[in-house]
Amino acid sequence: MARFGRVLTAMVTPFDDAGRLDTRVAENLARWLVANGSDGIVLAGSTGEGSVLTDDEDVQLVEAVREAVDCPIIVGATTNDTAHSVELIGRIEPLGVDGILAVCPYYNRPSQSGIEAHFRAVAEATHLPVMIYDIPVRSGRKIATSTILALAEVDNIVALKDAAGNPAESANLIAAAPEGFEVYSGDDSLTLPLLAVGAVGVVGVATHWQGAVMSAMISAFDGGDVDEARRLNGAMLPSFEFETGDDAPNPLPAKALMRRLGFAVGQCRPPMGEASPELDARAVALAAELNLEPIA
Secondary structure: OOOOOOEEEEOOOOEOOOOOEOHHHHHHHHHHHHHOOOOEEEEOOOOOOHHHOOHHHHHHHHHHHHHHOOOOEEEEOOOOOHHHHHHHHHHHHHHOOOEEEEEOOOOOOOOHHHHHHHHHHHHHOOOOOEEEEEOHHHHOOOOOHHHHHHHOOOOOEEEEEEOOOOHHHHHHHHHHOOOOOEEEEOOHHHHHHHHHOOOOEEEEOOHHHHHHHHHHHHHHHHOOOHHHHHHHHHHHHHHHHHOOOOOOOOOHHHHHHHHHOOOOOOOOOOOOOOOOHHHHHHHHHHHHHOOOOOOO
């Protein structure tokens, strides 16, 4: 098994009708995810709207979910501000979590040396394992392979969430990485290609409702049944197409689908804003196509 499991779900953060954090729904959703294919949960990542949560809300969310489930929990506890990231990690580490998801600093557009220094400071601030998060479409900076390899030599930098969209370069990274450094797909639609070059699993979005299918796909691939893995990947293509887009970026679609399934996760906070009626209709159609029944 991979360190954190094969299928991690980047959980949406539930808000009530007034836009307040709803820890009761978070607890229920976390339990359901673990019962339906997720080996672990990532909190307060980009899907979890971590950039619009206060530090106090981060703590409340982690406390609630840690109490609710017995599985690996990784927390998106960094921002584009290195000092703030170090401070937030100091509040999160004592809460019994299993790792820190550390995103490439966004907006500032630092150099590679600045990016490396940021991640080294994050790693030094905690005894927890750190998963680097490379998502240039959101951060504005690609973490260079050479930078990731240098950081992989740090004792507690143990994994990469790869949302860079370049499996060929991921193959180069995996081939050169030290033993024990693990790469997770950060893009559901590229999970199968990344498994083929050595990734160990996925930090998923569609795994909110396709966790069992994703788990079966990874198991089929690991077992050498590539035809079955391809079949299961094909079954998830409508979900991959639905989960994000220019008109409805992640996590708007994921929240729409989970509302359809009966989870009161609410809308996204600004600037992401509310789902359109068209997106809600697409969620209803996808649920019907996949024979997903409301939970409540």
